[in-house]
Amino acid sequence: MADALRSAPIRSAAFRFALLLGLVFAVGAAALLLVVQQQIDGYAREATDGGLRAEAAILKGEYAQLGLSGLTDAMDRRRELGEEAQFRYLLSDAAGRRLYGDLPGEAARPGWNTIEVIEENATSETMTSLGTRLPDGLLLVIATDNFDVRNMRDRLLRFTLLSGVGIALFAVLGGYLTGRLFLRRLDRVNLAVDRIIEGDRSERLPMIGFGPEFDALARNLNRMLDRNTAAMEALRQVSTDIAHDLRTPLTRLHQRLEQMRESEPIDPAMVDEALGQTDEILATFQALLRIGTAEGGVGRQRFRSVDLSELMDRIHLAYEPVAEDAEHGLTADHQAGVVVNGDPELLAQLLTNLIENAIVHTPLGTRIVSRLYHRDGRPIVEISDDGPGVPVHEREKIFRRFYRLDVSRSTKGTGLGLALVAAIAALHRAELDTPDERTGFSVRLTFPDLYPGQ
């Protein structure tokens, strides 16, 4: 059983991908938070410092124009804003005595400083202060709190944490659901595979869905299964056929040998007949071996340019008298200079098989034509006759091993001639078909274009 995949969605690839994505999101969110915080800090500091600097300049101006009372008046006006007051103050004289303001004494330092201020409600607050020297030894310290900036940072942190956790949770949930979906679809495929393994050769994989690429995969796998099934079926059929086909000559041979044991002296004619039977059996094996090697693709590495015109002319000359003796007409219409890539000996065997078939399986007076021409750059061989023809529903079958038309059962032969033709044609990547003829029968071979693109 292919049950390794039929486990929890939590172990599925989809879930793992989702987890990985969640992790990437989390890291991304953290990095974003860090960068944004830095930017905000910078901006807030600039804003605070700018405010303090401006306030210091304004108050310095007040003091220069209106003196100490003008300065304290200005600070009073600001403090009257109450909660809305942006700044807090401390004014001390040259001796360090407090003249005005509520900032703690230790804040009385010139320049930029960070100070802790204890509020009335006993909470501590961190503030940024700027101490400015005024004429007459006065020191003016202005401070402002960082509350808004901190508040914003806190909110941002909370938001980022929340959204990070949320995204991760969504990713995990999504991954789990997708994983379950994938597993359910793949389980159907696995169940189909189980049935195929257990011997159901007609079973095919269901479409996986999700996208064309998955369905294309399923379709390809199904095509592979189709091919394998066909090949297995053919193999099974062939072994049955071989056993069946050889039984007759072997039985006859057996009978002959038994007769010979009885007869005294041995009749040479009987011996010849027995030898004839063995030759028949050997011819069958020879043809089967040749079909087997051709189908296995053996010999393609030895392919070379073959002048098909010359080869067909030669075969035509060889068979012209044979056809004449058999009272058949054999004519040739061969275009000159037609070249294919192939094995000359196998091609010769293919062509003679077709011509001999036409001579052997048609009645006296049948005309046979051997044609060779180019169409769309592809060499085409056509052997046709005007004999009784082959029924359309049998045309496919005649290229199978041992298949014989009822009318030709009585003629001598292995029943392998056309199967060998088909195997040699396939080895040469030539298309083999039987075009519809008004009268008679025709076999056509279309070779691949030797120089495509010319």
Added chain:
Amino acid sequence: MKILLLEDDEATRAHLERLLRAAGHVVDACATGQDAIFLGSSGDYAVLILDRMVPGLNGLGALKALRAAGVRTPALFLTAMTGIEDRVEGLEAGADDYLAKPFAASELLARVNALARRPPIAETVTTLQVADLTLNRIKRTVTRGGTRIDLQAQELKLLEYLMLHAGEVVTRTMLLENVWSFHFDPRTNVIESHMSRLRAKVDRGFGQELIQTVRGAGYRLDG
């Protein structure tokens, strides 16, 4: 003539020995490629008959070694395999002829004779003569008793092969291979059809019949 036979199957070896001896040959038989190299390198054989598939160093390897050592004795390969591949490999290894098992006794004897006689008629011989029959290999013309005979190209090739092997039996398979380059057995009477036409032109009306049919074996052209 003296023949070296390499064949590992005992029954086949005994059968072939008997066959060749009955035809008047002297036979040294061995079962391994190493023995074949040892015996064959002596050079006093007219023909080597080598089975391709023997255990250890096979016939192919043995012949390659012999050829590399400069032994030019004509060699005939025997094989149970029927692929074209095998024949080409055999010829490339230096074999002069090739015979697929099983074969008729007459086929083997005819081929052994043809091989042994190979050297005398060189490709350079331009005129073949048997009795009053003359074939000019350059002009591609045939005359008998001074009378010009018109032959078709393949008939002429057939006659040429018969004349090159005058006095020897040539089998149908030898003719198919050498005249038509067919390395398979046709189902129809290709040879007979051509032979009857050739005879009609060469033999009919000239008194003596030169082309003889050897029953169960093939043909022989006799002067």
